[in-house]
Amino acid sequence: MRSASPLRESVPAPLAAREGGRARPRVDRGAQRELSSMSSLTEKDRPIVQLLLNTGTCPRCILRFCCVGSQTLYRHPYKDLMKDLKEFLKKRQEKEDTVCFDVVDPPCKRIRLEHTEEGPDDVNHNGGLQQIPSFNNEDTAVENLAVKVCNVCLGVLQEFCEVDFVKKVCQKVNSADYQFTSFVFSMSLPPQLSVRERAAWLLVKQEMGATACPDCFKPAKNKQSVFTRMAVIKALEKIKEEDFLKHFPCPPSSPKNLCVALEIQCNNGAVFVAGRYNKYSRNLPQTPWIIDGERKLESSVEELISGHLMAEFKADSFNFSSSGREDVDVRTLGNGRPFAIELVNPRRIHFTAEEMKGLQQTINNSSDKIQVRDLQLVTREAIGRMKEGEEEKTKTYSALIWTDKAIQKEDIAFLDDIKELKLDQKTPLRVLHRRPLAVRCRIIHTMKSEYLDEHHFRLHLKTQAGTYIKEFVHGDFGRTKPNIGSLLNRTADILELDVESVDVDWPPTLDN
Numbered sequence: 001m002r003s004a005s006p007l008r009e010s011v012p013a014p015l016a017a018r019e020g021g022r023a024r025p026r027v028d029r030g031a032q033r034e035l036s037s038m039s040s041l042t043e044k045d046r047p048i049v050q051l052l053l054n055t056g057t058c059p060r061c062i063l064r065f066c067c068v069g070s071q072t073l074y075r076h077p078y079k080d081l082m083k084d085l086k087e088f089l090k091k092r093q094e095k096e097d098t099v100c101f102d103v104v105d106p107p108c109k110r111i112r113l114e115h116t117e118e119g120p121d122d123v124n125h126n127g128g129l130q131q132i133p134s135f136n137n138e139d140t141a142v143e144n145l146a147v148k149v150c151n152v153c154l155g156v157l158q159e160f161c162e163v164d165f166v167k168k169v170c171q172k173v174n175s176a177d178y179q180f181t182s183f184v185f186s187m188s189l190p191p192q193l194s195v196r197e198r199a200a201w202l203l204v205k206q207e208m209g210a211t212a213c214p215d216c217f218k219p220a221k222n223k224q225s226v227f228t229r230m231a232v233i234k235a236l237e238k239i240k241e242e243d244f245l246k247h248f249p250c251p252p253s254s255p256k257n258l259c260v261a262l263e264i265q266c267n268n269g270a271v272f273v274a275g276r277y278n279k280y281s282r283n284l285p286q287t288p289w290i291i292d293g294e295r296k297l298e299s300s301v302e303e304l305i306s307g308h309l310m311a312e313f314k315a316d317s318f319n320f321s322s323s324g325r326e327d328v329d330v331r332t333l334g335n336g337r338p339f340a341i342e343l344v345n346p347r348r349i350h351f352t353a354e355e356m357k358g359l360q361q362t363i364n365n366s367s368d369k370i371q372v373r374d375l376q377l378v379t380r381e382a383i384g385r386m387k388e389g390e391e392e393k394t395k396t397y398s399a400l401i402w403t404d405k406a407i408q409k410e411d412i413a414f415l416d417d418i419k420e421l422k423l424d425q426k427t428p429l430r431v432l433h434r435r436p437l438a439v440r441c442r443i444i445h446t447m448k449s450e451y452l453d454e455h456h457f458r459l460h461l462k463t464q465a466g467t468y469i470k471e472f473v474h475g476d477f478g479r480t481k482p483n484i485g486s487l488l489n490r491t492a493d494i495l496e497l498d499v500e501s502v503d504v505d506w507p508p509t510l511d512n
């Protein structure tokens with residue numbers, strides 16, 4: 001739910017407390033009150049209630065200012081709360097020192113509020129405060145105050161706590177058609193509320209000479225804040241009380257209009273899907289290939305896979321990641337390359353194994369350029385396993401190699417005997433524009449040659465992950481040492497490259 005600003009914060013007060021428990025009321029005077037299932041206001045609260053009620057503060061804000069921590073009270077309808085607060089003011093000390101403020105079981109008899117010359121004794125002891133009018137008549141008072149917008153919360157704790165608004169939120173959630181098992185309700189509040197709250201707090205402090213609960217009204221720490229909100233909070237932290245009072249009416253003025261909810265927004269947590277893909281095309285990039293805003297090739301591995309997932313999960317967007325990547329002209333064969341896709345804000349999140357299988361089939365039927373296997377739902381944490389130890393993993397390749405001078409079978413046979421060949425690879429020229437210049441040590445574990453004709457042979461390699469195979473074949477102008485050219489004492493070039501296997505044992509293999 002949004003209100004007046006694109007920022008979001010968890011609701012600190014009763015709004016959130018009722019919505020599943022992430023946020024708790026930020027005020028809590030202590031166990032004393034919580035022990036009773038019926039929350040109560042004590043005699044000490046009477047002047048605060050009187051003061052705030054008469055300066056145009058809503059009942060729920062008053063409860064906050066009285067540090068009522070239990071959420072039960074806040075749930076009651078605005079009109080009941082207003083009525084009960086006034087009854088509380090009317091009641092003199094019936095017990096020794098505590099008056100029960102019990103709206104769990106609202107008083108059924110009609111209470112006649114009589115005109116009094118002054119408010120309760122506790123109030124108005126300070127000459128600086130204007131005379132606070134008392135209520136003359138219950139009906140008119142309730143009606144008047146029922147429509148009055150709270151000068152502290154601008155109505156956020158009035159309208160938005162009422163059944164009508166909750167219904168509106170429910171309708172929005174239902175119409176958005178999400179699948180979910182738990183949820184967090186959060187809202188963003190106008191930064192102005194902090195200022196008003198400060199003003200109201202100063203009023204209470206001034207009039208009551210009270211120092212109780214100063215921590216109740218510290219601005220909430222909010223990680224998601226941006227400048228405006230932070231600026232307000234910072235300013236409030238810095239400003240001296242007397243300066244604040246010069247700039248802002250205290251009590252806060254009564255606003256004419258209710259704070260409105262600009263937008264009610266639903267979002268679902270991301271869902272993660274993993275699997276392995278084969279790429280059979282030498283004309284297909286892994287991710288969209290766009291140079292200077294211009295698309296070079298019409299599709300990509302990630303689009304061929306995620307297009308279907310996006311549609312089925314009804315997600316807003318996706319993030320694709322994989323265990324390494326192949327060049328546009330390199331195929332990925334064998335068991336394929338592990339990948340994971342984060343689906344952002346999905347509407348649908350529940351899929352059976354059978355349905356995932358069907359989804360995989362749909363992807364595979366839609367293109368002959370790629371195939372997917374082991375498609376499954378995974379957790380965010382599990383994705384780490386795909387990336388961890390990536391450098392230590394081995395990969396196997398098959399390269400089609402051309403030589404300038406003619407070769408015989410015997411000329412290349414010695415390659416099969418080379419084990420654990422250490423390479424020094426300077427960052428290849430072709431990736432230098434996006435990778436820092438460095439010399440990396442890589443290892444070719446094993447090689448196996450397959451003679452084709454006088455100028456061609458196939459080389460099967462098992463290497464450390466991260467080895468640049470193309471450069472190992474042609475040498476990259478001497479930047480990779482040794483290389484196939486230098487080993488054969490010929491000019492060598494690579495015509496085709498296939499990834500035969502990516503040895504990452506994640507995600508789990510499925511028997512499909």
Ligand code: ZN
Binds near residue numbers: 059062152158
């Ligand atoms: Zn309020």
